[in-house]
Every structure is written in C-alpha cells, then in structure tokens.
Amino acid sequence: MxxxxxxxxxxxxxxxxxxxxxxxxxxxxxxxxxxxxxxxxxxxxxxxxxxxxxxxxxxxxxxxxxxxxxxxxxxxxxxxxxxxxxxxxxxxxxxxxxxxxxxDSDWRGEKLPHTGVTSDQCYKAGSDVLVACSMPETGDLNEQQDGHRAGINAMSYSAVGGRALTSCVQDNITGLIWEGKEANGPRVGSGTYTHLNNGLATDTSGYVAAVNATNLCGFNDWRLPTRQELLNLNAPAVNTTWFPNTAASYYWAAELASTDSTRAWFVNFQSAFSYHDARTNTFSVRLVRGSSASGPRYSYSTVAYGSDGANNVVNDAWTGLQWRRCEQGQVWSGSACSGTVSTFTHELAIAHAQGQGGWRMPNIKELSSAMDLNVSSGANVDSTAFPGVVGNGTWASSPLVGNASHASGVSFFSGVVAYDARSLGHAVRLVRSAPN
Structure with missing residues (x-):
C-alpha cells in the first residue's frame, strides 16, 4: 500500500x-x-x-x-x-x-516510463551517429546515457480485462488507463476537436462527456491528460501496436497556458515537441483515467556536492527522483543559487555529467516532469524548490532519434519541450534516483 x-x-x-x-x-x-x-x-x-x-x-x-x-x-x-x-x-x-x-514488494521508486530510446542509440565522443550502447566508447563518454538506461521502467502496456486495444489500454508503469482509438465511429483516431470547454460535440469537453456517457471499459471518469502524461506516452512516437489507429498529430493536454488563457498546451505525437496554441484550433484527443499527480510533492535533503550548503537536493515524491537545486556552474548557499550558470554543447554536457559522483543528466521525460505549467511569470518551475533558474535552454540526455545531430531539451521559461542542434550551448541540471 x-x-x-x-x-x-x-x-x-x-x-x-x-x-x-x-x-x-x-x-x-x-x-x-x-x-x-x-x-x-x-x-x-x-x-x-x-x-x-x-x-x-x-x-x-x-x-x-x-x-x-x-x-x-x-x-x-x-x-x-x-x-x-x-x-x-x-x-x-x-x-x-x-x-x-x-x-507489492517489487514496486519501483522511479515512477516515470522510460523514453523509448533503445540500447542501440547512444553517443560516442566526436560523433553525432547513434551506436550500440554496449560499445566501450559510449561508456567512456558517459555510461548513464538515455540508451544505457533503456531497461529501467521500460514502457510496458497490457489489455484491460481482455478488452480490445481499440477500447482501452493500461500503462503498466504509471497504472493509468488510456483510451483506445477506433478505425471508424465516434472515437475514430483521426477525430479533431477545439479546446474551448463549451460542451459542444466538436470540443474536447463534449468529447469527454460523450465518452463518459458510454461507460467506456466500465469507467465514467475519463479526462483530458496532463501534458506530462501525454509526454510519458510518447516515445517520441506512440507504440501503434498497443495503440492502433493513432493519428500522427498534435494532441491537446488539459492545461491552459498560464500567461494566455486563449491558448492550451499540446504534445506532438510525431516528435519530442510540446508547446501551446490557440484553443480554437482543432487537434487530436486521447483520454485517460486514473489519478493525476496530487498531494505534497517536494521535500529537501543534503547530499555532499562541491561547495553546496545544506538542503541542496530536491526530493520529488511524484516521480521518485532527486534533483540538484542549482544548475551546473552555480553553488547552493543554503538559501539560493549563486554564481554563473555554465553552458555546454550536448556532447560536453554528457561528458560533464559522467564525473559527478552518482548524478546524471535527466532524460527528456524526467526533465519535463520538473516543470510547473501553472507558473505565470518567470521560469516554469516551483521557485522554492528551484530558485533563480536562469538557463533558458536545458539539455536532456535523450537524442532526437531520426536526426541524431539534434538532442532533446526544455526551456524552463517558455515551457517548451523541443530539440536543438547538439553544437549549441545550453544549461545542465543533474538528477539521480532517490534511494529506497
């Protein structure tokens, strides 16, 4: 329990x-x-x-x-x-x-699904080509790249009570149940909707009501997913074996843009990209059921790291992760982050993280989970947990599969989840798995 x-x-x-x-x-x-x-x-x-x-x-x-x-x-x-x-x-x-x-006793502390980057998709020094993570050269660069961790919380799904995958599918890592999509009919995968909350059949609100009225898979508490829940389903492409009839499209998330209520967040199911757009646009919808994140989230502890003072670590109860409170280049004084944020190319960021005593670069799902989309000014993070964020772009360890000269990252100021050329300089925030 x-x-x-x-x-x-x-x-x-x-x-x-x-x-x-x-x-x-x-x-x-x-x-x-x-x-x-x-x-x-x-x-x-x-x-x-x-x-x-x-x-x-x-x-x-x-x-x-x-x-x-x-x-x-x-x-x-x-x-x-x-x-x-x-x-x-x-x-x-x-x-x-x-x-x-x-x-049961096998429940894992980490609660985010892996990104879907495989054990054949790691970097070695001096190259933008993805190679097998078993090659010694990849471990020489960093032995905790995204692909090295492919077996930790690997995405896993199952049918719900023997029902067809076009009805509903369970995510075995998060426990959430996702709506399946039909080839035809009222839940056709190609259907698109506005996000105006006007109750019309052409709107996400009307669609949610209609699905709940059918008691799909025995449940009437279907809802729009949060952005993080949608990102957790993306790998960056959805597994169409488990989720047939999925449109390669933009999908609405539940959150509205905190700085402009005429816009809402979406996730692109074709790539690792998420931003907000006008709610009058028509995007795809995939509903989910199960409890979304709630309750106390952050606590603080002290881990020896450089010149950091006490309480330099954020413990995230929602994800089972521990974060360093400051970006690399800064020092935690005990109450604030001081100093200048360092910027790295993606390769140098991976190499830098290699020698940080058990800390590593987060993958894109982990990094995006640290955002707080309810923040209406400044960085999209909890300012108590992560004060003084100044790095606009922050690297994740995840490559952009299909265009490996680019890698994934986030902007804590715009809230965007995107990718950029690995040759550019961005900030790094370290993470590690919380001890059990």
Whole structure:
C-alpha cells in the first residue's frame, strides 16, 4: 500500500463504524458517497492510503469479504487465505471479490516510463551517429546515457480485462488507463476537436462527456491528460501496436497556458515537441483515467556536492527522483543559487555529467516532469524548490532519434519541450534516483 500519491493510484477511504467499532475501506468514490449519505454510523476518517482500481505490474489483488452476522468486512492480500475462507467458511464470510489492488514488494521508486530510446542509440565522443550502447566508447563518454538506461521502467502496456486495444489500454508503469482509438465511429483516431470547454460535440469537453456517457471499459471518469502524461506516452512516437489507429498529430493536454488563457498546451505525437496554441484550433484527443499527480510533492535533503550548503537536493515524491537545486556552474548557499550558470554543447554536457559522483543528466521525460505549467511569470518551475533558474535552454540526455545531430531539451521559461542542434550551448541540471 502506498502512503503517498503515485501516478495511476487512487485514494482508499477509511470509515469508522461507531456501532461495531471496526473500520471499513473503499476505493470506490460512488460507494464512499453512498456511505456518507446513508449510513450515519460510519465516520469518514479520510484517505487511509493509495491503491489501484485495476490490475497491473507490481500490484497484488486485495480480496474483500463481508460477515453479515457481525456487520463488518474482512480483507486479505493472500491468495491462499482467500481460497481457504471460501472453501471452509463460506457460510460465515461472503466473498465480495477484489476490492482493489495494492503495491507489492517489487514496486519501483522511479515512477516515470522510460523514453523509448533503445540500447542501440547512444553517443560516442566526436560523433553525432547513434551506436550500440554496449560499445566501450559510449561508456567512456558517459555510461548513464538515455540508451544505457533503456531497461529501467521500460514502457510496458497490457489489455484491460481482455478488452480490445481499440477500447482501452493500461500503462503498466504509471497504472493509468488510456483510451483506445477506433478505425471508424465516434472515437475514430483521426477525430479533431477545439479546446474551448463549451460542451459542444466538436470540443474536447463534449468529447469527454460523450465518452463518459458510454461507460467506456466500465469507467465514467475519463479526462483530458496532463501534458506530462501525454509526454510519458510518447516515445517520441506512440507504440501503434498497443495503440492502433493513432493519428500522427498534435494532441491537446488539459492545461491552459498560464500567461494566455486563449491558448492550451499540446504534445506532438510525431516528435519530442510540446508547446501551446490557440484553443480554437482543432487537434487530436486521447483520454485517460486514473489519478493525476496530487498531494505534497517536494521535500529537501543534503547530499555532499562541491561547495553546496545544506538542503541542496530536491526530493520529488511524484516521480521518485532527486534533483540538484542549482544548475551546473552555480553553488547552493543554503538559501539560493549563486554564481554563473555554465553552458555546454550536448556532447560536453554528457561528458560533464559522467564525473559527478552518482548524478546524471535527466532524460527528456524526467526533465519535463520538473516543470510547473501553472507558473505565470518567470521560469516554469516551483521557485522554492528551484530558485533563480536562469538557463533558458536545458539539455536532456535523450537524442532526437531520426536526426541524431539534434538532442532533446526544455526551456524552463517558455515551457517548451523541443530539440536543438547538439553544437549549441545550453544549461545542465543533474538528477539521480532517490534511494529506497
């Protein structure tokens, strides 16, 4: 069970039964509302922990029984105990099925899917050609390039309850469930919509309402994805084996531009590119369901690094990553970043990160996850966590597959996720995986 939010998980609510003196747990918002409205003997105590409504990698079913003679529920995550109760105590314990799915011991700390860059797509010094990451020359440049980490949280998907992939698909890393697309019909992959929130059938708002009205895959809580969720699905191209009928197009994200409410963010499913555009434009839509990131995100700790002072590291509970608070070239004083930000070509950035004592360059999904699109002035980051950001362009470790003379990066001031010639100079912000 997760005590804090993790992508794809939902809150499990806890009630105290004042008549029986026992607790009741539910992940269903409908059941929660019904108990609150109709059973005054149950005191709602809030969210107990987080779990998943659907099966997936790293998840274990949590079985639920009801004891009518006592008026309480019994729960177990042990398959053998569930089978024994059904076989020997069925007269007393009524089996109600799987209540939800809880995290098993194999749940990973890092919560972002890998980029899809393969183990054959690494750089060596002096070349813009991508080669096998097993070549010694790639490790000499940097042994933690994006391609070297292809097996960590590799993108993985599964069908939902045996349903067709044109109905819905589960992301096994995030736990989110994505809408499938049809070749024809109301959810045709080539459909495009405005983003005006006017309720019309030609708008994203109308489309969301229409899909929820059909109870697609048994759910009526489909929504527009956040930009980061869309970027997590992109590799930079979507896996069309799992997501057939996908249009190579711009896809609307949920967020509006914080500096201009007439514009909204989109992600290009043809390349690693994201920006905002006029909401009157018609772009593609792919809906998602599952909890989006919420709850406390950042905490701070101290890791020995150069001349940095205390609390020089940002711990991100939403992603399981740790970030250095300052960009390279700056020093953390204990309250601010001082000094001049260094700029590097992409090759020099990779080489620089090699010698930083366990720190590495983030891939493009990791780097984009540090942005806060709600910021309306200055850098698009949490200014407490990352004060004094001055580097406009920041490199990611990810190459632009198909044009390897370019690499991916972000602008923390415009919010754009894009790519640039590797010969240009940009800033570097280091990351590492949080210790378990």
């Amino acid at each position: 997760a005590s804090a939010f993790s992508p794809g998980l939902s809150p499990v609510h806890r009630f105290f039964n004042t008549q029986t003196g026992v607790h009741f747990y539910t992940i269903s918002e409908t059941e929660r509302a019904n108990v609150v409205a109709n059973f005054p003997q149950f005191n709602h105590e809030g969210v107990a922990y987080y779990a998943s409504q659907v099966a997936g990698a790293g998840l274990t079913p949590f079985f639920r029984f009801y004891v009518p003679s006592k008026g309480f529920h019994f729960y177990t995550a042990k398959e053998s105990e569930k089978d024994s109760i059904i076989a020997n105590l069925a007269a007393t314990y009524t089996y109600e099925g799987i209540g939800y799915y809880v995290l």
